[in-house]
Amino acid sequence: MTGPLGVLKYAELTMSDLQKINPRRAICLITVSPLEVHGPHLPVGADVFVGEKLQEEYCRTLAGRYPGYRLVLLPPLYAGCDPLPFKGSIPVRARTLESLLWDYVQGLAGQGFRLLMVCDNHGGPSHQIAMEIVARRAWRRYGFALINPFNVIFRKMVLNDPYFLKLVSLSPGECGDDPDAHAGTNETSLMLASREELVRGWKEVAPSLQPEWSGISALAGRLGHILGRIGLTGISADLVHLANLLAWVNSPDKKPYLGSPGLADPESGHRMIKGHVSVAMDLLEEAMAGKKPSTRPMLWWIRAFRR
Numbered sequence: 001m002t003g004p005l006g007v008l009k010y011a012e013l014t015m016s017d018l019q020k021i022n023p024r025r026a027i028c029l030i031t032v033s034p035l036e037v038h039g040p041h042l043p044v045g046a047d048v049f050v051g052e053k054l055q056e057e058y059c060r061t062l063a064g065r066y067p068g069y070r071l072v073l074l075p076p077l078y079a080g081c082d083p084l085p086f087k088g089s090i091p092v093r094a095r096t097l098e099s100l101l102w103d104y105v106q107g108l109a110g111q112g113f114r115l116l117m118v119c120d121n122h123g124g125p126s127h128q129i130a131m132e133i134v135a136r137r138a139w140r141r142y143g144f145a146l147i148n149p150f151n152v153i154f155r156k157m158v159l160n161d162p163y164f165l166k167l168v169s170l171s172p173g174e175c176g177d178d179p180d181a182h183a184g185t186n187e188t189s190l191m192l193a194s195r196e197e198l199v200r201g202w203k204e205v206a207p208s209l210q211p212e213w214s215g216i217s218a219l220a221g222r223l224g225h226i227l228g229r230i231g232l233t234g235i236s237a238d239l240v241h242l243a244n245l246l247a248w249v250n251s252p253d254k255k256p257y258l259g260s261p262g263l264a265d266p267e268s269g270h271r272m273i274k275g276h277v278s279v280a281m282d283l284l285e286e287a288m289a290g291k292k293p294s295t296r297p298m299l300w301w302i303r304a305f306r307r
Helices: 015-020 046-065 094-109 125-142 149-158 162-168 185-198 216-229 233-249 266-288 300-305
Strands: 026-033 070-073 115-119 145-147
Touching: 026 046, 026 094, 046 070, 046 115, 046 185, 046 266, 094 115, 094 125, 115 149, 115 266, 125 145, 125 149, 125 300, 145 266, 149 162, 149 266, 162 266, 185 266, 216 233, 233 300
Parallel strands: 026 070, 026 115, 115 145
Antiparallel strands: none
16 A cells, blocks of 8 residues: 555555545645657656656655655556657547546545646657646646646756756756757666666667758747847747757658767766756645646647647
8 A cells, every 4th residue: 555655555545545544635646658769778668767766756855845744646647648759659649638637636636635746757748738738727626736847847958947957967968958858868867867777778879969940840940039039038949949849850860869868877867856856846835835836838839739
């Protein structure tokens, strides 16, 4: 019924066990990420494996900060939108993910729970948007806080947020930003820190460079630069990120990873995990104080086209 850190495993609880929990003094946690190709060196479950490591570290920190709260661990969901379009990835539609998460929220809220921390490591736009749509609906309907820290962390990574980079002691190009977007230095380091035994031959994997803009990606990128020059920095950053994403996934020569896996090391992964924990705890404190967590993802404005 309990894990190595003393958390309650939801799937192993009986009805009597659940009735003994004070849901107002409980924090639920769940890992949600896709099965997705991560190059020749990482497993397709990499995002979930990293999410489970984050979950472990969240629990360790929460047990120290909130000893009067029960930590309730739900089974992981291998479900995510916008995985890399290579054979081996298993995509889940945004509508499906929204419905699934909403059902979980209703099931937990109906028991009186009010906090659900999502442990995630996937940057797919419609994946993050689906999370935010459900989070906003849950807050409006039930005052229920569904918190996905990675929505916030991903923005900090992509935009090379100076404070965050200082916190994790990493530099642009190795922090999961656009040139290091997938299974590169950052994500390989995270896997070395999480499940090193599943990482294969990463030091021999050649770097994969970000493709040049062309076609629709060039249009998005140029528009982003124009908007940046007139002070619309938020939409500008989103458009440049979208341009980089489109250039990569639409490239006929794309590799199933982007970045330099050979530069990865477990110490960098552990530092990034500590950065995740720091951001997650700040968001949780907001929710516990009765404030709506601020987790708006990048490209939030494209939600009308997510279908």
